[in-house]
Amino acid sequence: MRVRPETQTETTQSTQLPDIPDGRGRNLYRLDPDLPKLLSLYLSPEAMAHFTPHFDRLGQVAGERLDDLAFLADQHTPTLSTRTRQGLDRDEIYKHPAYVELERWAFSEFGMAAASHRAGVLGWPEALPTHAKYTLFYLFTQTEFGLTCPVNMTDSLTRTLRKYATPELIDKYLPALTSLDFDVLFQGAMFMTEQAMGSDIAGTETRAVEEDGQWKLYGDKWFCSNPDADLAMVLARPDGAPAGMAGVSLFLLPRIKDDGHPNHYRILRLKEKLGTRSMPSGEIRFEGAHAYLIGEIGRGFQQMAEMVNSSRLSNGIRSAALMRRAYTEACYVADNRHAFGQRLKDLPLMRRQLDKLELATEQARSFGFQTAQALQDADQVGGDAKKLVRILTPLIKFRACRDARKVAGDAMEVRGGCGYIEEWIEARLVRESHLGSVWEGTSNIVALDVLRAIRRNDALSAYIAHFDALLAHAETALPDQQDILKKLRHSLEQVEIMATQITDADDQILARELASLMYYVGCAITFAWEASHSGMAHRMTLCLRTYRHSIRHREMDLQDALEDTANH
Known part of the structure; x- marks a missing residue:
């Protein structure tokens, strides 16, 4: 037990453990210039x-x-x-x-x-x-x-x-x-996952039966976050509907029926989870639960995609936020802790580690803001903006959520052994960081969705046009940066060529490599566009580092892989 400072004696002071840097209470907005x-x-x-x-x-x-x-x-x-x-x-x-x-x-x-x-x-x-x-x-x-x-x-x-x-x-x-009154507002949820099908929505087995003009649901959902929500969107298959995705429909499920009684479904148990422990997730069994059909029968997944797109963007933004907190804590420790007679921040390897944490953190935020702009434009204008948001949301979901795991782990190392202790935030950040890669589709599923957006939704053209416009602005505004901007121009052209070459099932193995390359090329170009505005010259440093550490080798590796696939 530590003695209070006001009661310390000269003897006890000499045996005190050194203070561990604790940045609690700082303004997280002001720490982010x-x-x-x-x-x-x-x-x-x-x-x-x-x-x-x-x-x-x-x-x-x-x-x-x-x-x-x-x-x-x-x-x-x-x-x-x-x-x-x-x-x-x-x-x-x-x-x-x-x-x-x-x-x-x-x-x-x-x-x-x-x-x-x-x-x-x-x-x-x-x-x-x-x-x-x-x-x-x-x-x-x-x-x-x-x-x-x-x-x-x-x-x-x-x-x-x-x-x-x-x-x-x-x-x-x-x-x-939409109420702001906490005592009357409703919370929402979406219940999609079944134990047998996971991300394969076409395998949905939950039944929807129309009885006396009222839809009723039967079956189990295996992973339902916020299971006691007032309303939930549920995917189910009406009796007589065809197998596969064409038979899946969307329903709105109220927790309480119009007569004031609980609806006919049970929360069987709550999950013991690695992270997001604060928020309940459970297993649900429908026993003739009253529900409302949303939209057309058989269009459930297309309609649920509205929630999925929003959730994927939210996952990306939240992963960026998690990385930001991890990076903020790492910087504080490095600034305020000494080892080997120096501040940690002044040690070359620590500076390199902090630079890597910063880069992934800023990539996720910049790409997230671009995706948010695309979502806003899609709502207000439509057209190509819808195609753009269709591909940006899986890209940020795929890469930012994966990067968050590494950033959280590396930031824990900066604090050292204390970071492994649950009294500090680093341990929780590591646990939370793994959710993003699982929620709303695992990495493989989301990478394949990038290919699907290219093949079925003409999303590649929207991606190329968007980042071409940002790059053109930077080329005009930054005449002293033409060397790196030419390299990014080449990389953007290569993305278009290589994405077009990945056209059949044999090439699906390259989906992850392509998605990573597209994400990082988009990040680098966005950094250059940001740098072209007053007061943001540091973003050009991030652009250069992204090209050197995240683009150059991936571009060559993907080219080699495509050549190998063609030869075999």
């Missing part, structure tokens, strides 16, 4: 002036109160009660008060789930600009990763409901989904 500069590229001056105080407030709360709550919520996981004390079957999930307070901050105080769907969030007279909303996610996730899943699912469910549901259903549920 590039964030306001980047936001100024996407938000109007009026929006920047309005939202900056809110970002600053969230940054401070995240570094203090929310950080403490997130630690408690991670330690005190949800529990499930399946019966009342009177013996009635009634599923209730108990969530620790710390998690409930986190919910209040996210859903009510900052309106993160409602931000895209109503006016008045944070005093803004219309729906929040896309980048303002995702900045809230970015800052909040740096302290609490698990809760941002229900927040995003609520946002995504509302988006899907507004696009495909009947006017009657929209009028019935939209007010609660």
Whole structure:
């Protein structure tokens, strides 16, 4: 037990252990000087002036109160009660008060789930600009990763409901989904996964039966996050529908029926998870649960794709946020700890390690902001922007979520043994970092989806056109950087050629290599575009490092692999 400083004696002081750098309480927004500069590229001056105080407030709360709550919520996981004390079957999930307070901050105080769907969030007279909303996610996730899943699912469910549901259903549920009153607002979820089929949605076995004009669901869903949500989107196969993807339909499932009684489904158990422990995930059995058909029969996956796209972007942004927190902590330790007579930061290998952490962190954020812009343009304009968002979302989901695992692990090393202890945030960041690569499709599934977007949705042309335009702007604005910009021009051309060559099943083995190359070429070009704006010259350094460490060797390796495939 440490003696309080005011009671220390001269003898005890000499035996004290040295303080370990502890950066708790710092403002996570102010610690990130590039964030306001980047936001100024996407938000109007009026929006920047309005939202900056809110970002600053969230940054401070995240570094203090929310950080403490997130630690408690991670330690005190949800529990499930399946019966009342009177013996009635009634599923209730108990969530620790710390998690409930986190919910209040996210859903009510900052309106993160409602931000895209109503006016008045944070005093803004219309729906929040896309980048303002995702900045809230970015800052909040740096302290609490698990809760941002229900927040995003609520946002995504509302988006899907507004696009495909009947006017009657929209009028019935939209007010609660977009409410800022914590005591009346609804949370959302999506129940897709079944134990036998995993990511193979075409294998969905959950049945939908129409009885007396009412749809009822039967079957099991194996991994359902936020299982006690007020509303959930569910994939099921109507009786008589064809096998395969063509028979899968989308349904809206209320937790409570119109008569005030619980709907007919059970939460069988909660999952014991590696990460996102604060947020419950469970297994659900439908026993004739009342549900509403959303859109057309047999179009379920296409409609659910609205939620999947949004969730994949959210996964990318949240992975970027997780990397940012890991990098921020690593920098603080390196600045404030001494070893071998020097600050860690001054040791050459440590500087190199921090540079690597920074690069992956900034790549994910810049690519995420570009994807968010594409999603906003797709909603407002459509056309090629829809094709662009179709390919950018799997790209960021694939690469940023994988990079987060390495960044979190390497940042733990910077703190050393203490980083392995659950009292510090690094251990939790490592655990949380693995979820992104599993959620909304594993790496193989998502890499193949990149190929699918190229082949079926003409998304490659939108990708090339978009990054060609950013590169052209940089070429005009940065005359002293023509050497690297010419190399990026060549890399972009090579992406187009090689992506076109990967056309049959034998080439699927190259999907991951192609997806990585496309992601990093997009990151490097985005860095150059950012550097062409005032006050962001450092982004050109990130551009050069991305080319040297992430593009050059991948480009050559993929070319060699394509030649080998052609020869065999």
